[in-house]
Amino acid sequence: DEIVRAGGQVEPPGMHMIYLPYSDDIRPVEELHSDTDAVPRAxxxxxxxxxxxxxxxxxxxxxxxxxxxxxxxxxxxxxxxxxxxxxxxxxxxxxxxxxxxxxxxxxxxxxxxxxxxxxxxxNYDEEGDVKVSEASRKRKAATENAAKECANYDWADLADKGKLKEMTVQELKLYLMAHNLSTTGRKETLISRILTHMGK
Missing domain, CATH: 1.10.1600.10 (Ku70; Chain: A; domain 4)
Known part of the structure; x- marks a missing residue:
């Protein structure tokens, strides 16, 4: 609003600034919306x-x-x-x-x-259930595979001798996956998680 005192205008009313497009920005609307079949209708x-x-x-x-x-x-x-x-x-x-x-x-x-x-x-809910069951089936298969691979190592002996540090991250993750533990983090984090789980 315009504020006026006896001495004159104190605060101008201001003005609207509208940015006009450059000539190459102007596009015909008909070309953008000519195909009405492309838009799904309820x-x-x-x-x-x-x-x-x-x-x-x-x-x-x-x-x-x-x-x-x-x-x-x-x-x-x-x-x-x-x-x-x-x-x-x-x-x-x-x-x-x-x-x-x-x-x-x-x-x-x-x-x-x-x-x-x-x-x-x-069958909207069924499709969601199929996706969930497929993901859980893959996760279960990965856990079973990790359990088989994990059985090849003597984890208690490795932990007692301090040889967990010499193992690769992938090998450490086998133990974690086989016991449904989190596999995220650095190598030191994985080792401490394994030791905590083993109670050492």
């Missing part, structure tokens, strides 16, 4: 199911003012505690977190399931 059934879902989770008398910024509220609480020399910090309720209790209502759950069924199809 079917009428999918639109109806989405509308039903939105009606179920509709917030009554919604206003953005109802939800306080949790970071700001925590900041203000810290300032208040410092000013009043309080030791304990008050708990700040994060109102931006989704309402799990409301989303678990039977009507909402049914609407979500119907929407997922219309968009993804009948």
């Amino acid at each position: 079917s009428d059934d999918e639109v109806k199911k989405a509308a039903a879902l939105m009606k179920r989770i509709d917030l009554k008398d919604f206003s953005v003012c109802q939800f306080a910024n949790p970071s700001l509220q925590r900041h203000y609480a810290v300032l208040q505690a410092l000013a009043l020399e309080e030791d304990d910090m008050p708990e700040i309720k994060d109102e931006t977190v989704p309402d799990e209790e409301g989303m678990a209502r039977p009507g909402v759950v049914k609407a979500v399931e119907e929407f997922k069924l219309s968009v993804y199809g009948d």
Whole structure:
């Protein structure tokens, strides 16, 4: 806003700056959106199911003012505690977190399931289960293979003689994989993890 005193204008109203594109940046819109088949379109059934879902989770008398910024509220609480020399910090309720209790209502759950069924199809969950089971099958096979390889070493003897340091990282990982331990970290970390597991 323009602020004026008796002596004249104190603060100008300002102006909008709009960056204009260079000539080679200007592209015809028709070329970008000429192929309408390339964009997937929702079917009428999918639109109806989405509308039903939105009606179920509709917030009554919604206003953005109802939800306080949790970071700001925590900041203000810290300032208040410092000013009043309080030791304990008050708990700040994060109102931006989704309402799990409301989303678990039977009507909402049914609407979500119907929407997922219309968009993804009948065997959407089965496809996810197949991927998970395939990954777990590979992981199980790797663990079994590591257990076989691990049996070739006398780990207790190697640990007692301090020869774990002479082994390769890959060999150390065989022990860890065979015992379902984490295989991440440097060589020293792997050795200490093995010794801890062996109780040495």
